[in-house]
Amino acid sequence: MDSVVHEAEGDFGPRDWAQHPPFLSPLYKSTVLRSPSKPLIPMKQCLSVRTGPVFGHDSLDPLDDDLTRNGRVNGEPVGERIIVTGRVLDESGRPVPHTLLEIWQANACGRYVHRGDQHDAPLDPNFFGAGRCMTDADGRYRFTTVKPGAYPWGNHHNAWRPAHIHFSLFGPSFLTRLVTQMYFPGDPLLPLDPIYNGVPEGARELLVSRFAIEVTEPLWALGYEFDIVLRGRQATPMEG
Amino acid sequence: MSQTLKQTPSQTVGPYFAYAWTPERYGRRPLATNRLAADLLSAGGPPGEPIRIEGIVRDGEGAPIRDCVVEIWQARTDGTHAPGAAGFGRCGTDDQGRYAFDTVKPGTCGDDHAPHIAVTVFARGMLSHVFTRLHFSDEAAANAEDPVLATVPADRRDTLIARRGETPGSVVYRFDIRLQGEGETVFFDC
Numbered sequence: 001m002d003s004v005v006h007e008a009e010g011d012f013g014p015r016d017w018a019q020h021p022p023f024l025s026p027l028y029k030s031t032v033l034r035s036p037s038k039p040l041i042p043m044k045q046c047l048s049v050r051t052g053p054v055f056g057h058d059s060l061d062p063l064d065d066d067l068t069r070n071g072r073v074n075g076e077p078v079g080e081r082i083i084v085t086g087r088v089l090d091e092s093g094r095p096v097p098h099t100l101l102e103i104w105q106a107n108a109c110g111r112y113v114h115r116g117d118q119h120d121a122p123l124d125p126n127f128f129g130a131g132r133c134m135t136d137a138d139g140r141y142r143f144t145t146v147k148p149g150a151y152p153w154g155n156h157h158n159a160w161r162p163a164h165i166h167f168s169l170f171g172p173s174f175l176t177r178l179v180t181q182m183y184f185p186g187d188p189l190l191p192l193d194p195i196y197n198g199v200p201e202g203a204r205e206l207l208v209s210r211f212a213i214e215v216t217e218p219l220w221a222l223g224y225e226f227d228i229v230l231r232g233r234q235a236t237p238m239e240g
Numbered sequence: 241m242s243q244t245l246k247q248t249p250s251q252t253v254g255p256y257f258a259y260a261w262t263p264e265r266y267g268r269r270p271l272a273t274n275r276l277a278a279d280l281l282s283a284g285g286p287p288g289e290p291i292r293i294e295g296i297v298r299d300g301e302g303a304p305i306r307d308c309v310v311e312i313w314q315a316r317t318d319g320t321h322a323p324g325a326a327g328f329g330r331c332g333t334d335d336q337g338r339y340a341f342d343t344v345k346p347g348t349c350g351d352d353h354a355p356h357i358a359v360t361v362f363a364r365g366m367l368s369h370v371f372t373r374l375h376f377s378d379e380a381a382a383n384a385e386d387p388v389l390a391t392v393p394a395d396r397r398d399t400l401i402a403r404r405g406e407t408p409g410s411v412v413y414r415f416d417i418r419l420q421g422e423g424e425t426v427f428f429d430c
C-alpha cells in the first residue's frame with residue numbers, strides 16, 4: 001500500500017476539459033465571482049501530486065455504507081429505499097480497487113441536515129445523509145440509502161435542484177481526486193439545472209444513473225447503477 | 241494502454257458538504273482533519289518542525305468564502321510521503337473564510353523541487369476544483385531553483401509563497417487564496 005509504488009507507474013493523463021464544466025458558467029450565478037480569470041498554468045507532475053492519501057478500512061465505521069441505518073434514532077428513515085452501486089474505473093477501463101468514496105445527500109423531502117439549509121421541508125430524525133465506503137478488488141462500491149428529494153435554491157426564480165447524491169472520490173493520486181453529483185434517470189428538472197448543464201453536452205449524461213432491475217432487491221429496495229471514471233495513467237509512462 | 245472511457249465530469253461540492261466532510265460539529269468521526277502533525281510524526285521518519293498554516297479564501301471581489309474546503313497533501317520532513325493517509329489534511333473555511341492546518345514543515349521532495357505542499361480548493365460555485373502549490377518564504381534559495389515556480393510569471397509567483405511569521409512557541413505561515421481578480425492565486429493544470 002506504499003504510495004511510492006504508484007509513483008513508479010508514471011504520469012496521469014490530463015484532466016479532459018471536454019468532459020468537465022468550465023469554471024465560469026454564468027447561468028450558475030455563484031461561478032461568476034469564484035472562477036479563476038487567468039488560464040491554468042501547465043505543471044509537470046511531480047512526486048507530490050502523483051502520490052496521494054491511501055485510506056484503509058479503519059477509516060470506515062460499520063454502518064457507513066448504509067444511510068438507512070447510520071442515522072437512525074428510533075426507526076426507519078422516511079423515503080423510497082434505494083441501492084446505489086457501480087464501479088470506479090480509470091480511462092482504460094481498469095478497476096480502481098480499494099479506493100474511498102464519500103457521499104452526502106438531502107433526505108427524501110429535499111432537506112439537508114446542514115445548519116445552513118433553511119428549506120421549509122421536514123428534517124428526518126432518522127436520516128443523517130452522509131456515508132462512506134471502499135471499492136472492492138474489482139472497483140465496485142455499494143450504498144444503501146433513500147432517494148433524495150428535489151430542493152429549491154436561490155439561483156434564479158423558481159430554481160429547483162434535481163434529485164442528486166454528491167460523490168467524492170480519491171483514486172490512487174492527489175490528481176485523481178473527483179467531486180461530482182449523481183442524478184436519476186428521467187428527472188424533468190435536469191434540462192433546467194444550471195449545475196448539470198454546466199457540463200458540456202454529451203458528457204453530462206454520464207452523471208445520470210441507470211435504473212437497474214438486476215440491482216433491485218424484491219420487496220426491499222430499488223436499484224440504481226452509477227459507474228465513475230477517474231483519470232488514468234498515460235499511455236506511455238514517462239521516464240524518471 | 242488505450243483510453244476507452246471518458247472521465248466522469250466534475251460537479252460543485254455545493255453549500256452542504258460540511259456534515260460529510262467536516263462532521264465533527266455533528267458529532268461524527270471525520271475522515272480527515274486539519275491537524276496533521278501528530279499523524280505525520282507517528283508515521284515514522286525524522287521529526288519535523290511543527291508549523292501552522294493559515295489564510296483566508298476570497299472571491300473576485302475580495303469577499304471571504306465561507307463554504308469552501310481546502311485540502312492539502314504533503315511529504316514528511318525527509319521529503320518522502322508517509323504510507324496511508326498521513327500527510328493529507330482537510331479544512332472547511334469558517335464564516336470569515338478562514339482555514340488553518342497544524343502540520344509539520346515538509347522537506348525537499350524526491351526530485352529537484354523546493355519544499356512545498358499540494359493544495360486543492362473546492363467551493364460552492366466551483367464546478368471543478370483547482371490545484372495550487374504552497375511554497376515557503378524562508379526557502380528563497382530553493383524556490384529560486386524550483387522548476388514549477390520557474391514556469392510562473394515573476395509577478396504572480398508571490399501568490400504561491402506562504403509568509404513565515406514567528407510568535408513565542410509557534411511558527412505560522414500565512415497563505416491567502418484568491419480565486420479571482422486582484423492577486424489571483426496561480427492555479428495549475430497538472
Ligand SMILES: [Fe+3]
Nearest residue numbers: 164166254256
Ligand atoms: Fe446538493
